[in-house]
Amino acid sequence: MRTIAVINQKGGCGKTTTVINLAACLARKNKKVLVVDMDPQAHATLGLGLGLGGYENTVYDLLLDAGRKDLGAGDVIIEISRGLDLIPSDVMLSAAEPALLGRDHREYLLADVLKSVEKGYDLCIIDCPPNIGVLTFNALFACSEAIIPMETGLFAIHGLAKLMETIEIVNAKRSFAITVNALLTMFDRRTRIAYESLHEIQKHLGGQVFTTVVNFNVRLKEAVSHGSPVIDYAPDSIGARDYLDLAAEVVRMKVRKSVAARDAEGQEKGVLFSFYAPHAEQVCVVADFNDWQPGMTPLEHVDGSGVWQRFIPLKKGAYEYKFLVDGTWVTDSTNPKVAKSEFGENSLIEID
Ligand SMILES: Nc1ncnc2c1ncn2[C@@H]1O[C@H](COP(=O)(O)OP(=O)(O)OP(=O)(O)O)[C@@H](O)[C@H]1O
Numbered sequence: 513m514r515t516i517a518v519i520n521q522k523g524g525c526g527k528t529t530t531v532i533n534l535a536a537c538l539a540r541k542n543k544k545v546l547v548v549d550m551d552p553q554a555h556a557t558l559g560l561g562l563g564l565g566g567y568e569n570t571v572y573d574l575l576l577d578a579g580r581k582d583l584g585a586g587d588v589i590i591e592i593s594r595g596l597d598l599i600p601s602d603v604m605l606s607a608a609e610p611a612l613l614g615r616d617h618r619e620y621l622l623a624d625v626l627k628s629v630e631k632g633y634d635l636c637i638i639d640c641p642p643n644i645g646v647l648t649f650n651a652l653f654a655c656s657e658a659i660i661p662m663e664t665g666l667f668a669i670h671g672l673a674k675l676m677e678t679i680e681i682v683n684a685k686r687s688f689a690i691t692v693n694a695l696l697t698m699f700d701r702r703t704r705i706a707y708e709s710l711h712e713i714q715k716h717l718g719g720q721v722f723t724t725v726v727n728f729n730v731r732l733k734e735a736v737s738h739g740s741p742v743i744d745y746a747p748d749s750i751g752a753r754d755y756l757d758l759a760a761e762v763v764r765m766k767v768r769k770s771v772a773a774r775d776a777e778g779q780e781k782g783v784l785f786s787f788y789a790p791h792a793e794q795v796c797v798v799a800d801f802n803d804w805q806p807g808m809t810p811l812e813h814v815d816g817s818g819v820w821q822r823f824i825p826l827k828k829g830a831y832e833y834k835f836l837v838d839g840t841w842v843t844d845s846t847n848p849k850v851a852k853s854e855f856g857e858n859s860l861i862e863i864d
């Protein structure tokens with residue numbers, strides 16, 4: 513199961529609209545999809561046609577029960593339509609932050625819940641609230657991919673640095689980085705500011721932006737208040753076309769396994785990447801195994817030593833990489849093996 517968190521702490525940028533319509537379009541493409549509503553506002557629940565209170569259990573009950581297993585995810589999942597299921601939310605979820613205070617591993621509860629259902633679905637799409645708290649962290653620890661919906665305009669990239677920082681915190685605790693892609697929403701092709709924002713976002717995210725943009729389309733607004741995805745409410749609308757295009761792009765994307773590679777004895781295989789840079793602010797490994805995405809796989813500074821390192825589980829194979837040290841690309845001076853590339857040389861490592 514691919515798990516995608518739709519995340520942005522900025523309010524009203526199109527997260528819920530994206531969750532509902534991407535999920536419905538994926539289901540239309542014969543994928544089995546689970547939507548998880550992690551927002552106490554419960555807009556995804558409402559937008560998928562459920563009236564508030566029309567269901568007994570919510571994601572809140574699952575999170576609180578995680579570890580005790582009195583309640584199974586099956587007791588909470590609601591079938592919305594063919595191929596599309598929902599774990600609903602309601603306002604009680606706003607009590608999660610205080611209720612989970614002091615609970616061990618409280619950021620991994622959703623990941624635990626989803627493990628029990630992953631065999632039944634191709635994709636899981638998580639709607640996040642417009643803030644960074646325990647609910648958003650649960651979504652990030654449960655996902656392998658993130659979509660950041662962004663409105664175009666003067667303040668488009670405001671808050672993006674903070675969001676990327678949050679994702680880095682999560683990445684530093686995992687074996688693989690979350691694949692991040694921004695999605696332009698409420699795009700108005702008639703305005704210059706829309707294209708200027710697009711370029712600015714592309715510059716900031718090094719190209720991690722969906723080719724599909726979602727145009728401003730009033731049918732999307734109407735569909736939500738009607739409690740149905742736009743492909744059902746207005747199948748010929750621009751909104752329906754855009755979200756079908758997005759679903760196709762999501763399906764085409766290369767999926768990176770977030771599972772650590774293990775050999776026959778259960779020993780973890782991989783490489784301990786390390787780099788000596790006592791004065792650096794940030795050191796990352798950028799490689800073919802992380803799609804050459806700058807900043808997505810940071811090394812950790814070993815206190816007081818000047819050494820930066822990180823163990824990365826990797827399967828058998830040959831990998832090319834470089835270090836990115838405060839924005840400068842360098843090869844690994846401790847590794848004599850190199851491979852020629854269009855930009856000069858990369859360090860080369862082989863695992864057998
Ligand atoms: N492409 C679009 N065209 C027109 N209206 C849109 C579009 N996308 C979203 N909207 C509308 O903008 C408003 C905010 O969208 P949405 O609820 O999806 O944002 P959100 O990020 O989930 O908000 P919150 O942060 O409150 O959860 C809604 O009224 C929605 O119908």
Ligand SMILES: [Mg+2]
Nearest residue numbers: 527528551555
């Ligand atoms: Mg929302």
